[in-house]
Amino acid sequence: MTQGGDGRALETGTRTFARSRRGRGEELMVPPAEFRSYYGRPVLKPPVWEWKIAAYLFTGGLSAGSAVLGAGAELTGRPALRRAGWLSALASLLASTYFLVSDLGRPERFHHMLRVAKPTSPMSVGTWVLTAYAPGVGIAAMRELVPTRWRTTLPGRLVRRAARPAGLAAAALAPAVASYPAVLLSQTAAPAWHEARRELPFLFTGSAAATAGGLAMVLAPRGEAGPARGLAVYGAIQELVASRVLEERLDLVAQAYRTGKAHQLRHASELLTAGGLAGTLLGAGRSRTVAVASGAALLAGGALQRFGVFEAGVASTKDPRYVIEPQRARMAQRDAGSGSAAG
């Protein structure tokens, strides 16, 4: 952009906002404490996505984590955990599908997603990952659902035969299912999502592990749920750490996570996840009650975390400050530097 102006200070249209500072007393890079906008109107369009997309972020991760537990239980001879894992994976996958399709402006055209494969679109990549992932989950879960009297019939035998390879194939794709939504959110203009692009994948896979571990702790007997507790501990720690790092690393845009509805949701999420983590470490191996309570806390914490991240992104599109001030700071930095740095 050619700056032809003489820097004349126009007071008109200037709105003054409380200047935000980072917790460590460090000065923001944003030079002006005030910014100008068009009647305070948003620069970006707030997402048309509803709560269903936030709910999908939760159920999609839950399905991926559960599939990993189902496959691991299959390989290590834990039938009850296997059953819990695959049934959870299928139920949350079906919920995910509902959320994704019904949030479309034209749900009857959902299959138009399958007419192209576009590496530049994380939604296209995700569609194909889910398309490859779903049949394996379906077959693996079907084995758990086949009634005993049908086990010896031909279809029953086929499902039992196919369940293991199908389940393992699905589990191999599960990490992609858990992480691609982070890239999907980050490849938007919403500042709170785009700026958090390095933390969101860890937050999402952590949350997927914590919630899937939590659900398996609720559903599977204590004796078989050891790996579920382990996965929950890993996931909860990663979720909590990524959430902290995200708030620390983002400058002004961190305010979108630290204030309003996003803050409330994420604060409640952190308390629940931390509580669930403590319960898992201290008593879930010995007491069924503690296991169920911890698992439920991890599930709720993971769900609230996803809704919180979703809300932060929406909030960052509604307030033009989140768009204009970081861009101004970037321009000032570029002007101050050699002029070669790009964003």
Next chain:
Amino acid sequence: MSTDHEPGRHRLYGRLDDPAADAGHVEHPPRVGFFTDTSVCIGCKACEVACKEWNLVPDDGMNLLGMSLDNSGMLGANTWRHVAFIEREAPLGGQVSGVEGMPTGASGVAHMEATVAAGLRDTERGGGELGTTTVDLGMPSLSLPGAATGAESRTDFSWLMMSDVCKHCTHAACLDVCPTGALFRTEFGTVVVQQDICNGCGYCVSGCPFGVIDRRPQDGRANKCTLCYDRLQDGLEPACAKACPTESIQFGPLDELRERAAARVEQLHERGVPEARLYGEDPDDGIGGSAAFFLLLDEPEVYGLPPDPIVASRDLVDMWRHAGAACAAFVTAAVAVFVAAGRR
């Protein structure tokens, strides 16, 4: 970032001289666009009307938004040209309004802006639905001129008008993220939604760094300016440019428009309008330059434009790399917990 374009390689960021060829159009007409010179815009809204009529864009209400004479709010699914009005308590260039010091009372600009900003925050999508659905922002109540104060509070005045439109970016975020292929790059280098393909996933709405494209509530599909693709194919200029009575909206091959714009800025600077600057014409900016670019008389954000937009796809590789690292951690943890627990 290299500036050479290697044919056949899809480019996500940086200078790209021929986006149509990059998209696979072998023999194609020159890239076209709009040069919107806001210094001669008179705010007549003929562009808004012509666009609506030609493209059969649905009515979205004749709303009194309290934003000067702006009654379409912002670009959206049903507003493909939007005329912005900015009232400033400052003169333009070396102009003399003649009202400074006259005993006619305080300006209502600050009051108007505060009222609108407060009203916008309470609307459903924070004002993002302007131009899509009807919103009631109320009218700012202004005090009677001269009722409150005397000549000492009287300010100078200027009025800016600008017809905004889809930028048809060189690196179009909406096009990058579209999962159905509904959005495509035309032979003219413009970006158009195919209405029979779009399934209303809404990704483009969040992808656009300018807040241009939106989903139309009436039919659930994404809509935006097509740069009159149908008219271009018949050798006609877009409806808005055709209707513009002051040549504020100029249509033509992009190279020619850029030359014309550079000359116009120079001319305005010579004539004592140092504020004149171009927006979106730089092929090295965060979106590779836009086909629809502007001559502005104040900072871009005053017109509701982002000062330094970037296409989010710039960071695509970085994002997937972090996702890959997160996957690796996830797999390692899953293997570890089962190995630690052992076989039963």
